[in-house]
Structures are given as C-alpha cells and as structure tokens.
Amino acid sequence: MNDPQLARSTEPVFSTRGVTKVYRTGTVDVWALRGVDLDLYPGELAVMLGPSGSGKSTLLNIMGGLDVPTEGKVYFRGQDLSTYSERKLTRYRRDHVGFVFQFYNLVPSLSAWENVALVTEIAKNPMKPEEALAMVDLEDRMSHFPAQLSGGEQQRVAIARAIVKQPEVLLCDEPTGALDSKTGVIVLEALARVNEELGTTTAIITHNAGIRQMAHRVFSFLDGRISEQTVNETRIAPSEVSW
Amino acid sequence: MRVLDRKVVRDLRRLWAQIIAVALVMACGVATIVLAVGAYRSLEETRATFYARQNFADLFATATRAPLRLSTQIDAIAGIRSTEYRISKPVVLDIQGMMEPAAGLVVSIPDTAEPVINKPYLRKGRLPFQGRPYEVAIDEKFAIAHGIGPGDGFNALINGKYRELAVTGVVLSPEFIYALGPGDLIPDERRFGIMFMRRSALEGPFDMEGGFNSLVAKLDTSANIEEVLDRVDDLLKPYGGIGAIERDDQISDAFLDNELQELRSMALVIPPIFLFVSAFLVNMILSRLISLEREQIGLLKAIGYSNLAIAGHYAKLVLVIAAIGLAIGSALGAWLGRALTQLYGTFFSFPYLIFLESFDLYALAGGIAVAAALAGAANAIWSVVALPPAVAMRPAAPLRYRSFLGKAGLIVHLFSQTTTMALRHLARRPVRTAITSLGTSFSVAILCTALFMFDSMENMIDFTFYQSERQDGMLTFSNERAAESITAVRSLPGVMRAEPFRSTAVRMIRGHRELEMEISALPANGDLARVLTDSGTPVQPPSSGLLVPEWVAKKLRLKPGDIVRLELLQHDSRVVEAPVTAIVQTLIGLGTFMELNALNRLIGDGNRISGARVKIDQNRLDDIFDEVKHTPAIASFTLLSAAKVKFREIIEQNIAVMASVYVVLAVIITFGVVYNSARIQLAERARELASLRVLGFTRGEVSSVLLTELGVIIALAQPLGWLLGYGFAWSVIRGFESDLFRIPLVVEPSTFARASMVVVAAGVVSALIARRRIDKFDLVSVLKTRE
Secondary structure (H helix, E strand, O other): OOOHHHHOOOOOOEEEEEEEEEEEEOOEEEEEEEEEEEEEOOOOEEEEEOOOOOOHHHHHHHHOOOOOOOEEEEEEOOEEHHHOOHHHHHHHHHHHEEEEOOOOOOOOOOOHHHHHHHHHOOOOOOOOHHHHHHHOOOHHHOOOOHHHOOHHHHHHHHHHHHHOOOOOEEEEEOOOOOOOHHHHHHHHHHHHHHHHHHOOEEEEEOOOHHHHHHOOEEEEEEOOEEEEEEEOOOOOOHHHOOO | OOHHHHHHHHHHHHOHHHHHHHHHHHHHHHHHHHHHHHHHHHHHHHHHHHHHHOOOOOEEEEEEEEEOOHHHHHHOOOOEEEEEEEOEEEEEEEOOOOOOOEEEEEEEEOOOOOOOOOOOEEEEEOOOOOOOOOEEEEEHHHHHHHOOOOOOEEEEEEOOEEEEEEEEEEEEOHHHOOOOOOOOOOOOOOOEEEEEEEHHHHHOOOOOOOEEEEEEEEEOOOOOHHHHHHHHHHHHHHHOOOOOEEHHHOHHHHHHHHHHHHHHHHHHHHHHHHHHHHHHHHHHHHHHHHHOOHHHHHHHHHOOOOHHHHHHHHHHHHHHHHHHHHHHHHHHHHHHHHHHHHHHHHHHOOOOOOOOOOHHHHHHHHHHHHHHHHHHHHHHHHHHHOOOHHHHHOOOOOOOOOOOOOHHHHHOOOOOHHHHHHHHHHHHOHHHHHHHHHHHHHHHHHHHHHHHHHHHHHHHHHHHHHHHEOOOEEEEEEEEEEOOHHHHHHOOOOEEEEEEEEEEEEEEEEOOEEEEEEEEEEOOOOOOEOEEOOOOOEEOOOOOOEEEEHHHHHHHOOOOOOEEEEEEOOOOOEEEEEEEEEEEEOOEOOOEEEEHHHHHHHHOOOOEEEEEEEEEOHHHHHHHHHHHHOOOOEEEEEEHHHHHHHHHHHHHHHHHHHHHHHHHHHHHHHHHHHHHHHHHHHHHHHHHHHHHHHOOOOHHHHHHHHHHHHHHHHHHHHHHHHHHHHHHHHHHHHHHOOOOEOOOOOOOHHHHHHHHHHHHHHHHHHHHHHHHHHHOOOHHHHHHOOO
C-alpha cells in the first residue's frame, strides 16, 4: 500500500543539499560529511551502508536534529532544520522523529510500558503504549523492567518507544548491531511491520549488507559521501535476511 | 612522567570543580580544629606567660583589718615564699562626662619599693610617686572606656571623702584581667575601674596605719596548699578573714578560666564534629566519584595492571585532593586562629599575645582527612578490582527495579514517568540514598550547631534580665545596715519601689562534699528579683529553708528535704543548719536563695540588709545618680539596663564571633556536599538523561528528574539533620557548664529553619549548575558511548 515508487512523485520527507560536517578537534579538522545530497520519500525504507567513519551516523544524527551541519541544508517537509534553534530542534525531535539505537538506551528504572509511556506523556498524537508494544509483540512483557528483558526484547521496547508517538520518520542506528541473528530478525520484522502498517519513513544504518535486500533503496557511504545508490526491484522479508 | 601519572593530572583537570568542592569540605574540617584549638592554646600560653612575668599570686586572702605585725607569723608559714600586705577598698568615682557614679577598687602598692607580686604591667606613664597621695595609676580598660590617661584627672569618694586624683600611668594587672564590679554579673569597664595608689595615700583615709586587709602570696611549688590556706585562715580569722583562696578561686582567674573553657569546649566539641562530618562527606563523595571510573579500572586490569598499581593510581588522585584540602584548611585555620586569638586578646586585655603553632593539630587533622579520603576511594576501588576485567569493562548490570506498590504500582500511575524514574532510582539504592541523605543531614546538623548558640544566649539574657532580675538598678551599701535603711532608700529621688536584700558568703556542706557560694536573701512576696524553677515558674522564698540552684544540687547531691550545714564565712565561720526546700534554676553564678528574715535568724545579728533592688522613674535618673555620688553609705549603684547592653556586647564579642566562623564553614561544607551530590548524580545518569533529550524532552523536563532526586534527598535530610543538630548542640552545652555560667540548651524553630534554608539554597544553586551541564550535553557522544 505504500509504494515508494508512487510516493516518489510526491514531496520528499527529507532533503539534504550539500550537507557538510567538520569536527574541529584541536588543530585537526575531521571531515565527517563532504556534501551529501539525499531525498527520502514518505513510506520509504532506506538502508545506509558503509564502513566506520563513512559519515552515515553523522547524517542520521543531523536528520534527527541531534546535530547541526557545518554547511548545507537539511529540509524536513520543506523546513530548513539547519536554521533551527536548540529549542526548535527539541520540539522537532519530540513531535516528528523516532530513534532506535544500537544500545537501546532504555531507562532502567522504568518498566517496558513506562519506557514507552515516557514518550506518550509528551507526544502530540500518540498511540497507547500497549498498542505500540503489541506491534513489536511485547504485549505480555509490558510490566518487565529492562534488566528482565533479553537484548532483542529491549530493542523492541526501544522501537515501540520510537513509534508510539506515530513519528513521520524512524531513524535507526545499528538496531541489530548488538543482537544475534535470531533476535536480529525479530527486530527487523518489527521495523518492517511499522514501516508497512504505519507508513513511517524509516532509515536504518547497518554494517550488515544482508539487510540491504529488505530496503526500498540502499545508500552506500564512503569518506563522507554517498558513493552508490541502488533501488531494490524486489525486496525480501526480514526472515530471509542472511546474517 | 608515566602515562598513569599523566592520567592523574588530566583527571584532576577534568574534575577540577568537584575536586575544589571536595577539598573545600575537607579544608573546613581541618580549619575548624586548627583555628579553635590553636586560638585556645595560644590564649592559655599567653595567660601563663603573663602570669609568670607579672608574678601572679598563688594565694589570696582578705580581712577586715589585720595588724601588719601578723606578717612575721604569716611569712613564717611553711610553703609561703613571699607576701605582700595591701590595702584594697572600694571607692565611688565621679568621672566627667558620666552621669551615673562609677565604682572603683583601689589597691595599694608598697611605698618604698615596686610591687613584686601581681606586678602591674605599665602600659603608659609611670606608677604614682611616694608622697604624692593624689597620684593614681588606672587599669587600661577603664582608661580606654573613658578616654583618660596620664595627665588627666577625676574625682573619687574615698571612704566618704572627696579627693581629686591625677592619673600618672595606665597599667594592666594579672589580678584584674576580668574585673567584676560590686553587684555586677559581668564586667563593665566603664562603670568599674581598678586603681593603684601608694600605701601611704590610703592608710589615712581608710584608717589602715599599721594594718592591711588584703594579702597576696607566692607559694613554693612544693607547698601543701590546703595546709597553707588553713594556717592563713587561722591567723586572719580574728581580724575578719573570710577564708583564703588559691589562684583557681580568684575571681578574675576563674572568669578567665571560664572563658577559656568555653573556647576549649568550642574547640573540643565543634571541630571534631566538623572534622568528622567533612571526613564522612569526603569519603562518600570520593567513593561515588571513583565508582564512575569502573570501566577504566576494568580496562587497566585487562591490559595487565596489578590491583595494587590501580589502587596506587587512584590513591594519587585522592592524595592530591587531600593535599589541596589540607593546605587550604591549615592556612585558613592558622589565619583565622591568629585573628581570633587577637580578638580575644583584646577582649581579655592581655598586654601581648603569644601564638602557638600546633603542628600536632595539622598532623591530626591531616591524618583524619587523608584517611577518610583514602578509605572512601579504597571502598570503591576494591569493589571494582574484585571483578574480572571483562566484567568490569562492561557497564554494571542494569539494576533490577521494582514498582513501589508491586504490580499495582504498574497499573496505578500516580506520578509522571520522569518522576517515577527519579523515585525508583532512589528507592532502588536505598543504602546509598540513605547515606547521601545522612551526609546532607550532617550539613543541616552542623549549621544548627553553629547557629543555636545565638538562641541559647538570647534565652539566657531573657531568663536573667527579664524573668529573674527585674529591677532597674541595684544599690549596695558600704556595710550591712539595719533593715530600716530601706526607708531611706525609698525616699531617694526617683525610687518608685525598693526591695531589700542581704547576701552573705557561706560554705555549704553536705557529707564530705562542700561548696563556697553566696546566699542571697530576698523579702517574702518580693517582685523585683524572682527565683524561678526549671520551667520558669516563680517560687516564693520559704519562711525557712533554702532554694538551691539545680547545678549546686547536682554538685552536692541535694534534693528537697535534705538538711545542709552552712559555715557562715563572714560571721566567725559559725556553722548552722538549714533544710533544702526546692531546687531552682539560675544561669549565672552559684547563688542560693533564702527568705530575708530566715537568713537574719540564721546569722542572729538582728535585721540587717546589704542593699536594695530598686525600680526607678527613668526621668529622674540624674537626680538619683547625683544623690548616690554624694552618699557615702552607698558603695555602688548598678543600672541593669547598662548590664544588659554590656552582657550582650560580651557575648557578641565572645561567642558570636566564633559561632559566625563556624556558620561560614558550615555553609561551605554544605555547598560542597550538595554540589558534589548533584554532579555525581548527573554523571551517573548522564546517558539516561541524554536519552530523554533525544526523545524530545526539553532541558527543563530532563532537569526535573535530577531535581526531584535532589529534592527528595534534601527533604529526607531535614528531620534527621534537626535531630542530629540538637544532639550536637547538647554536647556543646555540656562543654560550657562551669561554676559561673550555665547556658540553657535552646534551639529555636527559626534556627532549624535557617539551617534548612541554607541547605535548600545550596541545593538550588547546585541544581542550577547541574542544569547548565544538562544544557551542554553532547547528545551524540553520550549515545555513542556504550551503556
């Protein structure tokens, strides 16, 4: 139902133009991004591949409002994020973006349900926490604390927490990086399901080239640039991803 | 420099703000002990030196009038090394520019030689010359109070005769460091002065040719004091001797001792509390600070460092912190100690000061501080090195949290998720929460300890001047007079009401215990002077029997109904008996009370009185002063309002300064502790809080998690802090008890409130600083680092 080919005729959710990021550490300048142009369309599931230091995480952070570019523009639905104040960026993250990290970043003192409810308390139009948890098949683990959950379960709580606000974009940085193949697949399934059912534009950073086949489009990063961009004519299901 | 040592330097640089805060807490603990004990020791040493140089007497005796020929017998007493036979008499002074009469005590110095015992220390001018009966040397405090010195003059009523006196010199005497005027509760240098005149100038006016009424003596170090006192008493008794005393009982020395004891009490009670509290806090802070290094410790182990090497590495960090604290504390303590010694030196009018450097104190304070710091660090280091490196390098396993209310708590959501986060975090580590709260409560407690003294002093002033002594003034006769004299007092201009009193010196004996004191006899149904019970209820003096202050009762183990023996020291040491009727409360002096007629019956020399308490028409003060100045029968007239002012002044100079120093140090400790708690909390929760920021929580919302935690800890600390503070205050008060003062233990609610407010303010400031750090969170890097 969310055919990105169709969607491509509409306005992109994200557009970056000439995005450059330089980290000045003492006397040395580190060029993390060297002019990246990229468009993401509604409902699209994009995978970003590349070696360490190729700039994919930096781009994701800039798109998510966690960082600002040194040069270039980042448009979210036509709004230039690079001009946003700290306050507006917080607002933007709160209202539009869902994050999933490699190390889950759950609050250990809150139960699964509460970790999700943490977001519903501040979001504009959230689902119920239990609905989000049901989407990741955790409805029966809602009252467990992070320490009582496996890594895959924790990551699924993190996904539930990211989607409960019904964000327009879901940004995932190595969501399966800390997981074994079996739990990794379950997490990917959850992400694919969210992408399908909610139509959330999803960007996934990964080292795992096998994951590329479940994406609509794949961006390969090298030395702060997009070196290659491919469109998958046929996508595979997460369960078919070879690890 | 070895790499690990470089790490020490960089860690110090990275943690500078917290290190300064820890070092300051430690410094305050060290400073209190160095300053308090240092000041006390310096003053003790100064007094000892002053006494030695001025050859301060070991024995003091007075008589009504003893013949000088007695000197052969007294000098022959085994143990007496040297003696001086003096004339010492009260006089009334008329000082220009002073409305009311001043009281004076004139003391003779030998005609032909300089005094050898109790030598006056000449500050200005010279001693009077022999053969110039109008020349006088006056004590420095009196001179300063009136702005007079050599070349000036004033009038004195010497045994009823007016004489113009010329000041030749200003002196300090070891005998009158603390000069208490007649009827005064506390010294007032404006209204009471000491003057030294040649013997021949006083013999005539006081009818003392060939006689003396004051004896001072130096004793051999091997002398049996009790025996010497007894022999002197035997010889002087026929001439009105009321008992020789040794140096410890001499009024100036006793008062000085009392002051020094207060200082000592402050030095021995409060600084150890401060030092202990700061040590505890340093221990707590460092333990948590090192805990944050867990992964680095694990890494060091993984690459092959021994546990000892790792412990040594962190010990260096801690030792640098301790060294900074010790250096600041010692310097601050020494400087404050010197300033305090100077202040007290001026107050006691020592001619010079001898500062003692107490290296043992630096060592002691330093040892405790360093030990506390190392113990705190060791605690944390050992818990980490005990783990296999692979485990240590991983973050600590997430804590297993629980809902407060079990399953129900997960369904009934009372608080927002952020509040729940804060509360669960506290509840999950109850021991640490309790220790942090305890640490904070110590801050509350030491603030209470420093502040309560002002309450107790106010209470003492209220009890003494508003509840017990309610007269405007007190007239003391030169000699005891017939009870009918009260009529004459009532007819003095301006006197609206007068109540007679009689006081006499006694030795109260109960079994083998005895105590010298004064009995004050008051009229039945009197209203000006009231005797109060512990709870503040007035007690009428009974028609026979004694009202004994609680303190005396404790010393002599007395209870109502007991019979005591009273040796009437001013009446041939006749021994009489009297029952104890009730135990009462007094704060100043040892005085025991009786009904006037009852005392007269005991003494058996008719109805006599020593003076009167009076209520005065404030508009006619001039008249009464004028009258008193010209009435030889009146030895002194004390205005209570002046005494109140003076009392407050002395307290402010004395205790308030010290207390203020402690308040400042307590405030610094409080800020150091609360700030560090907040910073450590922030470091421990950085990742979690950054996650919230990523999720779109504002800085304010994220800060509220930290603030809630800090708030709960501070709130929990208050009641415990009050309780601890009351306990500390109690131990300070116990240290203050002496023969001359008893300070009531009073901690006003406002003091608890003030202490709490300081701690809360420290919390708010620390929270704001922590808040600024939350604002500066690097969200990306926080999330990149592994949990």
